[in-house]
Amino acid sequence: MDTQQELRLSDDLLAFIDIWKEKRGNLIMILHRIQQDFGYVPKKIAIELSRYIDVPLAKIYGVLTFYHYFKQEKPGRNTLAVCTGTACYLKGAQDLLHEVENLLGAGVKQTTEDGEFSVEAVRCIGCCGLSPVMTINDEVFGVLKTDELAGIISKFHSKSSGQQ
Amino acid sequence: MPYKKFCLVCSGKQCASGQSEEIYKELKKLTMEKGICQDVQIVRTGCFGLCSKGPIVKILPDETFYVNVGVKDARAIIDEHIIAGQPVENLMLRHENPAKESRFYQKQVRIALRNCGIINPEDITEYIARDGYAALSMALFEMEPKDIIEELKKSGLRGRGGAGFPTWMKWKFTHDIRDQADEIFIICNADEGDPGAYMDRSILEGDPQSVLEAMALAGYACGSSMGYIYIRAEYPLAIERLYKAMDQAREYGLLGKNILGSGFDFDIEIRLGAGAFVCGEETALIASIEGERGMPRPRPPFPAVKGLWGKPTVINNVETYANIPKIILRGGDWFSRIGTEKSKGTKVFALTGKINNSGLVEVPMGTTLREIIYDVGGGIPNGKAFKAAQTGGPSGGVITAEHLDTPIDYETLGALGSMMGSGGMIVMDEDDCIVDVTKFYLDFSVDESCGKCAPCRIGGRKMYNILRKITMGKGTMEHIQQLRALAVPMQKASLCGLGQSAPNPILSTLRYFEEEYLAHIRDHRCPAGVCKALVTYTINPDICIGCTVCSRKCPNNCITGERKKPHVIDQDNCIKCGICYEGCKFGAVQIA
Numbered sequence: 001m002d003t004q005q006e007l008r009l010s011d012d013l014l015a016f017i018d019i020w021k022e023k024r025g026n027l028i029m030i031l032h033r034i035q036q037d038f039g040y041v042p043k044k045i046a047i048e049l050s051r052y053i054d055v056p057l058a059k060i061y062g063v064l065t066f067y068h069y070f071k072q073e074k075p076g077r078n079t080l081a082v083c084t085g086t087a088c089y090l091k092g093a094q095d096l097l098h099e100v101e102n103l104l105g106a107g108v109k110q111t112t113e114d115g116e117f118s119v120e121a122v123r124c125i126g127c128c129g130l131s132p133v134m135t136i137n138d139e140v141f142g143v144l145k146t147d148e149l150a151g152i153i154s155k156f157h158s159k160s161s162g163q164q
Numbered sequence: 165m166p167y168k169k170f171c172l173v174c175s176g177k178q179c180a181s182g183q184s185e186e187i188y189k190e191l192k193k194l195t196m197e198k199g200i201c202q203d204v205q206i207v208r209t210g211c212f213g214l215c216s217k218g219p220i221v222k223i224l225p226d227e228t229f230y231v232n233v234g235v236k237d238a239r240a241i242i243d244e245h246i247i248a249g250q251p252v253e254n255l256m257l258r259h260e261n262p263a264k265e266s267r268f269y270q271k272q273v274r275i276a277l278r279n280c281g282i283i284n285p286e287d288i289t290e291y292i293a294r295d296g297y298a299a300l301s302m303a304l305f306e307m308e309p310k311d312i313i314e315e316l317k318k319s320g321l322r323g324r325g326g327a328g329f330p331t332w333m334k335w336k337f338t339h340d341i342r343d344q345a346d347e348i349f350i351i352c353n354a355d356e357g358d359p360g361a362y363m364d365r366s367i368l369e370g371d372p373q374s375v376l377e378a379m380a381l382a383g384y385a386c387g388s389s390m391g392y393i394y395i396r397a398e399y400p401l402a403i404e405r406l407y408k409a410m411d412q413a414r415e416y417g418l419l420g421k422n423i424l425g426s427g428f429d430f431d432i433e434i435r436l437g438a439g440a441f442v443c444g445e446e447t448a449l450i451a452s453i454e455g456e457r458g459m460p461r462p463r464p465p466f467p468a469v470k471g472l473w474g475k476p477t478v479i480n481n482v483e484t485y486a487n488i489p490k491i492i493l494r495g496g497d498w499f500s501r502i503g504t505e506k507s508k509g510t511k512v513f514a515l516t517g518k519i520n521n522s523g524l525v526e527v528p529m530g531t532t533l534r535e536i537i538y539d540v541g542g543g544i545p546n547g548k549a550f551k552a553a554q555t556g557g558p559s560g561g562v563i564t565a566e567h568l569d570t571p572i573d574y575e576t577l578g579a580l581g582s583m584m585g586s587g588g589m590i591v592m593d594e595d596d597c598i599v600d601v602t603k604f605y606l607d608f609s610v611d612e613s614c615g616k617c618a619p620c621r622i623g624g625r626k627m628y629n630i631l632r633k634i635t636m637g638k639g640t641m642e643h644i645q646q647l648r649a650l651a652v653p654m655q656k657a658s659l660c661g662l663g664q665s666a667p668n669p670i671l672s673t674l675r676y677f678e679e680e681y682l683a684h685i686r687d688h689r690c691p692a693g694v695c696k697a698l699v700t701y702t703i704n705p706d707i708c709i710g711c712t713v714c715s716r717k718c719p720n721n722c723i724t725g726e727r728k729k730p731h732v733i734d735q736d737n738c739i740k741c742g743i744c745y746e747g748c749k750f751g752a753v754q755i756a
Contacts, residue, residue, distance in 0.1 A: 067438030126362030128516035129215025140181030
């Protein structure tokens with residue numbers, strides 16, 4: 001998936017787009033599927049999509065840039081997200097973010113140099129009973145203290161875990 | 165052979181993050197091992213509500229309630245309780261004060277959450293067994309569309325998404341023009357973006373069929389055959405359960421063509437949101453379903469007349485729908501007996517922040533804040549003092565200690581300068597800075613403003629900048645006037661609910677906590693010790709015993725002192741991280 005020539009609409013994707021092509025208001029659903037496959041919406045794919053469904057590229061980018069959920073840059077191997085909903089904010093989400101930046105050298109909306117982690121500050125993920133909360137990929141870590149972060153992060157690092 | 169015992173394992177998102185799935189599998193495995201899987205059924209359910217004490221396991225019929233369960237506890241539950249009949253004492257719900265035990269549930273009345281934590285949300289037969297689809301079947305064969313609207317009118321149900329508009333009126337507008345339209349749409353607004361609120365997510369995860377049934381009822385009442393659920397992409401578990409629920413409903417002939425042989429067609433599609441708070445506003449939501457940028461448009465025309473693709477559209481929120489099957493089944497009069505004069509029924513709140521029993525609670529309208537916080541919520545942790553409760557999120561305001569005994573409904577909250585909102589209730593204690601929290605909400609609204617209209621785009625930014633200056637100790641007395649001067653036109657001139665309500669947190673906190681703003685501006689002091697620029701950490705030499713913990717923990721190495729002698733913080737190099745303050749066991753590090 002890394003190399004440029006592999007950045008093309010796969011047969012699976014084309015089949016998905018064909019189903020949705022005839023439905024009204026399909027663009028956001030198609031972009032979701034593209035992001036699911038690539039982890040982001042690469043420019044090359046957006047151009048190809050524009051031709052395939054005959055929608056101006058400007059409109060596709062209009063939608064892509066409007067919604068926070070869509071990414072235009074390739075994310076790191078792991079996505080670390082600190083919840084910054086109100087309950088987490090009150091219970092120290094900002095301190096978690098600072099500590100994450102200390103540990104990884106990457107702040108919000110940045111990816112570490114080795115491509116291991118992307119850091120995000122996300123809107124409430126609805127785990128307020130466990131605040132403050134951080135997620136790495138799909139795993140939720142609740143009632144977090146700053147001194148627990150280093151241990152958790154190291155488990156996801158490819159060099160130390162040797163898995164994934 | 166019927167089962168003798170049931171073991172319910174919460175599979176809501178928060179318990180799932182505490183390995184409830186592993187607990188479920190372990191319990192299942194153990195029942196196989198012991199050969200008792202004929203006698204006891206292990207069930208995955210939706211949210212029980214007491215999220216801060218998860219994972220939760222409940223045993224029926226004796227109603228034993230286990231909290232903070234781990235995978236390793238599964239064996240004890242099976243061996244001691246299920247087989248030997250002795251409940252596992254150390255896992256049972258305890259309260260510091262035994263008299264208050266289980267008050268979490270005592271004051272609750274569960275209508276919208278009636279099935280959450282009771283049924284397996286992935287099995288339609290369990291929903292049907294709890295009177296599921298009885299309302300739809302009754303409506304289709306015994307009621308005219310107008311009868312349904314009449315029942316809703318009697319019930320007094322109002323929109324649970326925030327504004328509180330009577331649900332029956334929305335339905336009636338569309339009902340009355342259904343003959344003139346070639347298409348009509350029903351939308352479920354599940355774009356729950358309010359930070360600190362997760363009522364809708366829990367309903368969709370715990371009882372998705374109730375929403376599908378209510379949408380079909382809306383379709384029948386308003387002459388629609390197509391519904392959309394617009395849900396946040398950030399809720400993968402809820403989306404998955406909705407898809408399963410829709411498949412099962414179609415299989416049972418409760419969704420799709422010719423429902424129950426009545427000749428009524430209704431189907432539902434899911435559309436995903438993409439992380440834009442403004443899409444909770446109904447016209448922006450419609451734009452987003454249409455595949456456009458989620459920008460609102462002026463109303464009127466209202467969606468009930470001209471909505472999705474220009475057709476009449478009924479939009480209700482998840483919790484509103486969850487109430488409807490029960491209202492149709494038991495009658496509007498039954499529902500209207502619960503609650504206050506103008507606000508009927510119950511409201512689900514996501515009770516979070518500085519509260520012991522953080523979780524999801526459903527109480528009758530008219531319950532006081534004191535009952536919610538101290539009885540249901542179990543009070544404030546660590547003996548701290550209650551400062552305020554925030555409702556309505558970035559669109560709402562605060563309720564202070566002097567109003568703890570106000571019965572909560574749409575009108576009283578509005579009169580206090582807050583609003584019902586979608587149901588987030590965030591409790592703040594003496595350690596929370598009101599100005600800082602208000603800045604947090606403004607930051608949110610500014611970030612989420614779509615930028616279409618100037619009052620919201622520019623006004624919000626201006627107000628945020630002023631708050632930022634105040635929290636940095638650069639505030640002036642004029643700033644207070646400027647905030648008030650900006651807020652009112654922004655409320656009046658913004659295009660949609662986001663901009664109109666974004667100044668609410670400022671006006672509300674200025675009303676009740678002006679002194680705290682003034683302390684920041686006049687005295688350069690943050691009374692709660694939150695605003696870092698205004699805080700100085702010092703070590704009280706009379707208390708410090710020279711244990712060296714602070715100097716070892718200081719990340720900037722700016723605390724010095726000999727062992728067993730008072731330490732000193734070098735103020736020039738202090739980065740005000742507060743680690744020494746948290747780390748000192750003797751209370752020697754003080755905030756000035």
